[in-house]
Amino acid sequence: MAKQALGPIRRSFAPWDDPDRSPLIHFKSVTKRFGDFVAVDRVDLPIYEREFHALLGPSGCGKTTLMRMLAGFEEPSEGDVLLDGRSLKGVPPYRRPVNMMFQSYALFPHMSVEKNVAFxxxxxxxxKSEIGDRVAEMLKLVRLEQFAKRKPHQLSGGQRQRVALARSLAKKPRVLLLDEPLGALDKKLREATQFELTDLQVELGMTFLIVTHDQEEAMTVADRIAVMDQGAIRQVATPSEIYEQPSSRYVADFIGDINIVEGRIEPGANGVTRLVAPDSGLVIETEQTLDEIPETAWYAIRPEKLRVSLDEPSEASVNTVSGEIWDIAYLGDVSIYHVKLDDGTVVRATTANTTRLVERPISWDDRVWLSWDRTAGIILTR
Structure with a gap:
């Protein structure tokens, strides 16, 4: 029988929107210092049961330190970490109902697959009888039954990753912590494993917390993402909200590719808000409303939201700009155009290659027009 799709479960899962739900994990105003260095700065983050949560950020932003405090390998300098409403202060790692899967997998090379899982x-x-049944259950779960007698060096990278996952799940922890778990895999295997992880997490009904610097990985696996920078959380939201409605220039710039234009806000008629870029004279209209009008604002738009054409659009007064094709990256499924505007600004635009073309209709040095809808971008005030 074909495996049932998990779409209905994932679409309806949003405990963070329920005011009556209490989080399973709660980092309450947690700060961690190493000498004078503040690794984690007053983080307040609730994570709910059965959630697949991602801590995303560049190296050194504090995400692994935050995870290690939950695991018990570090203690907060200030604040508290709660699990099921109870403080974890003073509870050693082996007494916590959490398990951690490390980036290096940390498998015992002299032990077989089944002995690694049973350790x-x-x-x-x-x-002993229960161990045998549990190991068989875990190996079946990760589809490694036929490799039970092999040693780690006899396995591929993806298979070793599954052994580490089976070992982490064998004790059936309340929370599974994943520290850059797919970093050692090649691109195609990593992408396939991401979907396997999400399906496995829903099937087991467990809470997963993953640390990663890979934006695509976080966007693929997580129910919600906490974007971190310099020890603080900049935004917590679903992948689509993080991508389409970033709260700041930092989040917008960190997640995916984006074009950001600085300007001043001018009120428009009929619910339209206008941003005027003083250097280029570019006028941008949006349907976004602002509670307050700042002195300076920024308009952020994703490259795929821009239309590229050789002909000037019929409505060329707003949300259109012309420039010269400066660079082209052909990636097979999409083409990325770097368009240099008259004031020297370079804008990135992405178009899907929906038809087979021997030669691209738009080439280097062509004069092109960029246009976009009023709902395509977002105005940021910080």
């Missing part, structure tokens, strides 16, 4: 269960004193 933690033996340490906990589980009965």
């Amino acid at each position: 933690g269960l033996k340490q906990d004193g589980m009965a």
Whole structure:
């Protein structure tokens, strides 16, 4: 029988929108210092049961330190970490109902696959018969039954990753912590494994917390993403909200490709808000409303929201600009155009290659027009 799609479950899952739901994990005003260096700065973050949550940010932003405090490998300098409403202060790692899967996998090279998976269960004193059943269950879950007797060096990178995952899940923790778990895999295998992880997480009904600097990985696997920078959380939202409605220039620039134009806000008629870029004279109209009008604002628009044409659009007064094709990247499924405007600004535009073309209709040095809808971008005030 074909595996049932998990779409209905994922679409309806949003416990953070329910005011009556309490989080399973709560970082409450957590700060972590190493000497004078503040690695985590007053982080307040609730994570809910059965959620696949991602901590996303560049190296050194504090995401791994935050995870290590939940695992018990570090203690907060200030604040508290709660699990099911109870403080974890003073609780050693082996007493916490969490398990951690490391980037290096940390498999024992002299042990077989099944012995690696069984190791933690033996340490906990589980009965031998129960260990055998649990190991078989875990290997079936990650589809490695036929490799039970092999050693780690006899496996591919993806198979070793699955062994580490099975070992982490064998003790059936309340929370599984994943520290850059797919970093050692090649691109295609990493993409395939991301979907396997999300399906497995929903199937098991567990809470997963992943640390990653890979934006695509976080966008693929997570129910919500916490974007971190310099020890602080800049935004917590679903992948689509993070991408389409970033809260700041930092988040907009960190997630995916984006064009950002600085200007001043002018009120328009009929619910239209206008941003005027003083250097280029570019006038941008949006349907976005602002509570306050700042002195300076920024208009952010994704490259795929821009239309590229050789002919001037019929309505050329607003949301249109012309420039010269400066660079082209042909990626097969899409083409990326770098368009240099008359004031020297370079704008990125992406078009899908929906038809097979021997030669591209738009080439280097062509004069082109960019246009976009009023709802295509977003005005940022910070």
